[in-house]
Amino acid sequence: REMAADFGLDRVADKPDSYEICFIPDDDYHRFLKDRVDGLEEEVAGGDFILSDGTKVGEHDGYPFYTVGQRRGLGLALGHRIYVTDIDAETNTITVGPREELQQQTLTARQINMVGAADLTEERPVTASIRYNDAGAPGLAWQPGEDELAVAFAEPQRAITPGQAVVLYDGDDLLAGGWIETVGADDEAREREDESFVPLPMASA
Incomplete structure (x- = not known):
């Protein structure tokens, strides 16, 4: 944006960011999935919205049509803002709750690639990025198993x-990555949440 402004390209510099999927121009993900997966809607319809304590608060159209962090389009009126906090594909159940319930401190990942680290059998401080264009946050990482990574954020x-x-860095050096499988602390991760963290320099954007 700064370069565009320097060159007088105001339309480019002032263009809003796009947070949608480029190949769904009308942003209707529900329709997009229905059109491309025969019988999907019938197969997944009738799942439950629940609170974190298990209380059912409504029914939904099927777990593929929702994402963690979603607030709009839930069709629920609970008297306060609620968000999707968890999705259980096996039971077709979606957990909703207040914004603070979106905050988690630990994760596990599988299908890992050890790029710049031979292994992480011993825990080490890292900067962990969990989404595109994320500068990352400090935490501890280790391997509970051969094809598994665990991260406890500071x-x-x-x-x-x-x-x-999830992608792990040591400063600007890429260490490892994998696909997030579970979120939330097990007993081992809870112990690490209470440990002292030494923040590392964030990876360069």
């Missing part, structure tokens, strides 16, 4: 989402 992170990538 501070809770918003909307850590299964299915998205």
Whole structure:
């Protein structure tokens, strides 16, 4: 944007960011999936919206049509803003709750690639990025198993989402990455949440 402004390209410099998927011009993901997956709507219809304590608060159209962090289009009126905080594909259940319930501090990932680290059998400080264009946040990382990464962040992170990538850095050096599988602390991760973290320099954008 700064370069565009320097060259007098005001239309480019002032153009708003796009947060949608480029190949769905009308942003109707529901329709897009229905048109391309025969019988999807019938197969997944009738799932439950629940609160974190298990209380059912409504029904939804099927888990593929929702994302963690989503607020709009839920069709629920609970007297306050609510967000999708968890999606269970096996039971077709979507958990909703207030914004603070989106904050999580730990994750596990699988299908990992050890790029700049031989292994992480011993925990080490890292900067972990959990979404595109994310500068990352400090935490501890280790391998509970051969094809598994675990990360405990120094501070809770918003909307850590299964299915998205987590990428680990040491400064500007890429260490490892994988696909987020589960979110939330197990006993081992809880112990690490209470440990002292030494923040590392953030990876360059």
